[in-house]
Amino acid sequence: MPAQHLPDNLETLVLYCRAGFESDCALEVQTKAAELGIYGYCKTGEAYVCFVPANGRQDIERLLGQLHLDQLVFARQWYPVVVLAHLDRENRLGPVFEALAGWPRAGQLVVEYPDTNDGKALVGLGKSLSKPLLSKLQKQNRLTRKLRSDLPTLFVFLVAGDTLMLGWGCPDEINPHPMGIRRLKFPKEAPSRSTLKLEEAWHQFIPADQWDQRLAPGMKAVDLGAAPGGWTWQLVQRHMMVTAVDNGPMNAGLMDSGQVEHVREDGYAWQPSKGVEWMVCDIVDKPARTADMVIQWLLNGWCRQTIFNLKLPMKKRWDAVDLALSHIQSALDEAGLRYQMACKHLYHDREEVTVYIWRQS
Ligand SMILES: C[S@@+](CC[C@H](N)C(=O)[O-])C[C@H]1O[C@@H](n2cnc3c(N)ncnc32)[C@H](O)[C@@H]1O
Known part of the structure; x- marks a missing residue:
């Protein structure tokens, strides 16, 4: 109606x-x-x-x-x-x-x-x-x-x-x-509860009939701030090959999958040698720093799709989100990129919101 x-x-x-x-x-x-x-x-x-x-x-x-x-x-x-x-x-x-x-x-x-x-x-x-x-x-x-x-x-x-x-x-x-509220069951084998944040984000941002195309087996993915591996675990479940960037230890069982390479480096400085389909990031840092990193990845063509958290320990959270999203939008628009962008405070998010960007050109 x-x-x-x-x-x-x-x-x-x-x-x-x-x-x-x-x-x-x-x-x-x-x-x-x-x-x-x-x-x-x-x-x-x-x-x-x-x-x-x-x-x-x-x-x-x-x-x-x-x-x-x-x-x-x-x-x-x-x-x-x-x-x-x-x-x-x-x-x-x-x-x-x-x-x-x-x-x-x-x-x-x-x-x-x-x-x-x-x-x-x-x-x-x-x-x-x-x-x-x-x-x-x-x-x-x-x-x-x-x-x-x-x-x-x-x-x-x-x-x-x-x-x-x-x-x-x-x-x-x-x-x-x-x-x-989209209720999801915690998968017992996953290394951390954070795993539900990425799963919920996919449900929120990617229509079910497009999962096979946008979350396809064999895709290459980078997980910045990956340890102990809840998000990497989700990518591995989709049969992707994952570079997990974190100084902290990754879950041993997950490493046994043979689909994960663990790189002990700073996620904000690390660069891929070739473009990948997915970059995900769950590092706790200032929204402005994460926004700048994401802009760099998208403008350099290092990834086509990205999901990342903007952490919000501050009081005026809407102002912080609005500022970070506007900053990303201006940079991508100025460069003439075609993209889709969405942001949601998911049920499994706490002091943070989740952003999805899909570069289409
Ligand atoms: C919230 S945890 C990530 C949890 C992960 N998404 C999961 O599902 O298991 C944040 C991680 O970011 C890492 N980290 C913090 N600063 C980082 C940096 N500059 N580069 C790479 N990793 C960083 C921490 O070591 C920590 O493991």
């Missing part, structure tokens, strides 16, 4: 993010909305942000039409909502049904909570609300009996015992994963 058919009473946009990153998420959505001429204020909760634009629903429709969730770094999920606060604990569902009057038919009902300990404490309440809600909406034919992922999702976002948000998520605009 196109965004212009949003129910009338949706005047706020909720965005989920990692707890502690609310002000970055708020500043980013405000900045990107303002670039489109949409102005509003934010209210932050724990692990979520509400963006309230000046012209309510009209602004939200325009924003959802012109900005995609993938273009936001810090938001895991977003959808328009109506906020129901100060609910009577004896009759929470009365106002819910009132607010839902006139909403079109949804393809599924999803009840969620902020990704925090307080949020987890609301799971029981969510379950007790969803049963009667589901059965009444289905009886009224306002919710399909079988899940329909081609229809919008009706969200109930519970933020406190007496406060919830009713949301409307159109299929092309929302993150399909519960809580906006």
Whole structure:
């Protein structure tokens, strides 16, 4: 369903993010909305942000039409909502049904909570609300009996015992994963938990039908700051030949694969003798230093695709990310490179974000 058919009473946009990153998420959505001429204020909760634009629903429709969730770094999920606060604990569902009057038919009902300990404490309440809600909406034919992922999702976002948000998520605009989180199983054989960061990045940035082409067996890869080898392990699983650059020790089992060459050098100074397909980098250093290194790799044609982390120990994380990405973009644009670039604060990222760049010329 196109965004212009949003129910009338949706005047706020909720965005989920990692707890502690609310002000970055708020500043980013405000900045990107303002670039489109949409102005509003934010209210932050724990692990979520509400963006309230000046012209309510009209602004939200325009924003959802012109900005995609993938273009936001810090938001895991977003959808328009109506906020129901100060609910009577004896009759929470009365106002819910009132607010839902006139909403079109949804393809599924999803009840969620902020990704925090307080949020987890609301799971029981969510379950007790969803049963009667589901059965009444289905009886009224306002919710399909079988899940329909081609229809919008009706969200109930519970933020406190007496406060919830009713949301409307159109299929092309929302993150399909519960809580906006892609859960991955830690592979027992991998040398470090960091391995999940690279795996999640591939899922985030490379469509499944392009893995065979962009993560192909036999490709050459360089892993800067590789030890003990979680990222190298992922590259080896894709049957790539990997140069692992790190002064620290690599996992012995991984070295036994015969697909890894360990080079004990400074990752910021080391250069490949010939171009490779992939360069990945998980070194903890200043974003500006990593950005300069990545620019050098791309402009010299040392790699075609790269995934790297920008580490963010500072307070103003959105400013630091914006600065580093703008710097890379200007350098690549000035050189006339054609490329795709995307950046996300992944679930497995902590004080860092992950960037993907694919050089196409
Ligand atoms: C976060 S760990 C990398 C973890 C790795 N991605 C994994 O999945 O196992 C960062 C690594 O960067 C290395 N490192 C730090 N500065 C470096 C530099 N200038 N050159 C190469 N490696 C560096 C450290 O020795 C450390 O092993």
